[in-house]
Amino acid sequence: MAYSHAMPSPTSTERAQRQAEVVQALSACVPQHALLWQPEDTTPYECDGLTAYRQRPLVVCLPETEGEVQAVLKTCHRLGVPVVARGAGTGLSGGAMPHAMGVTLSLAKFNRILDLDPVARTARVQCGVRNLAISEAAAPYNLYYAPDPSSQIACTIGGNVAENSGGVHCLKYGLTVHNVLRVRGYTMEGEPITFGSEALDAPGYDLLAAVIGSEGMLAVALEVTVKLVPKPQLARCIMASFDDVRKAGDAVAAVIAAGIIPAGLEMMDKPMTAAVEDFVKAGYDLTAEAILLCESDGTPEEVEEEIARMSEVLRGSGATAISVSTSEEERMRFWSGRKNAFPASGRISPDYMCMDSTIPRKRLADILLAIQEMEKKYQLRCCNVFHAGDGNLHPLILFDANDPDQLHRCELFGADILETSVAMGGTVTGEHGVGVEKLNSMCAQFTVEENAQMFALKEAFDPQGLLNPGKVIPTLNRCAEYGKMLVRNGKMSHANLPRF
DSSP states (O other), X not given: OBOTTSSOOOOHHHHHHHHHHHHHHHTTTSOGGGEEOSHHHHGGGSOSSOTTSBOOOSEEEOOOSHHHHHHHHXXXXXXXXXXXXXXXXXXXXXXXXXXXXXXXXXXXXXXXXEEEETTTTEEEXXXXXXXXXXXXXXXXXXXXXXXXOTTTTTOBHHHHHHHTOOOTTHHHHOOGGGSEEEEEEEOTTSOEEEEEOSSSOOSSOOHHHHHTTSTTSSOEEEEEEEEOEEOOSEEEEEEEEESSHHHHHHHHHXXXXXXXXXXXXXXXXXXXXXXXXXXXXXXXXXXXXXXXXXXEEESHHHHHHHHHHHHHHHHHTTOSEEEEOOSHHHHHHHHHHHHTHHHHHHHHSSEEEEOOEEOOGGGHHHHHHHHHHHHHHHTOOEEEEEEGGXXXXXXXXXXXXXXXXXXHHHHHHHHHHHHHHHHTTOBSOSSSOOTTTTHHHHHHHSOHHHHHHHHHHHHHHOTTOOBSTTSSSOOHHHHHHHHHHOEETTEETTTTSOOO
């Protein structure tokens, strides 16, 4: 399906003329083999991990040097051509979806680890380096890179910076923003720009925190300096079964309330457990309504004490069964199901849409029960896997994209989850970003004034609005139109706005 929220589509003649102009201009910036514009060459770039929305780019450019990136950006800026930077394309919100009249700037060839300092515990890497490759390079020094999204085998550090990625260990070790010291790249005008520094603090505004999570709308990142952390001496994982989702939700809150910060605290509901068990044979309890995975790491003494405390809290919260890993192999098996939740869902459904929102921990059970009611309302199944420790939900709505009605119901289901999350005191995104998927839902969370403030920041970096346009921040027009459609409790959202 073509991206339905985009501007009116250009005619084939307009597109062909613009394409010829852009290809000619970029031929002076990069070698011929680095430019793709034929349909069979550009189709693989038409979407990221969110396959429901697609758009073929005008041109795909694969530069190999910084000088080429700079020249491409300067040329596109001069011609007024939109640019969408792309890493591995594993994003799940359509953040890297191409612009119909724009250039997709693939940074896949920037895949070198430039420097690894075991004393300073830092690694300086190019943006196309895979997340897991950093940990593999640091392993001889007994170090690793902590943020570990499920796609870490493939996702790039540049994409992690764009989306402020987390992962199962972000509860204890933080998100990308907590593990990056410096980002260097170029503005849309092709001007070099550096955010942060090698030092632990930098003078002036903290623009590093602004660019991390900005979804490629402020600058194109080419080089990232990340923090490395020592590998813990030992890690053990508890698998706890619950016969009621509310007990499982309350157990998460109880663990945190006890002053314990686990290395990972994840939750899966019964449908998700069944899907992953069939896929990886991890030994999950298929009778449980919900399963919690709680990990402790550190010295053997710390782990022993923390495992005992967590087990006590979980039993007190009504756990029906508790298993503790006795070896590294068993620990990895416990986690294998959680890490393979997405491919496991792909085996039981033609398509799925992975949502991403946050709620207060104490509302975990409430949102799960609300999603169960939504399944009946929209006549679609949903499997749930949560970063429970920080209240980050990943409901996977199962549907068939070949059926337009199912896709429509899936979109409504997803929007309902996001808006219910906001109503419960949460947010529309935790770590997958907004992209194109959540533009309408942003209208439900942020006011007109807040959106204007976001646009002002965007304009300060990119006055012409050419970097990844049409993403993340909803326009006034969009919020007005969405508000007209969304009437809750007799009240219309943004009633003060003129309807177009």
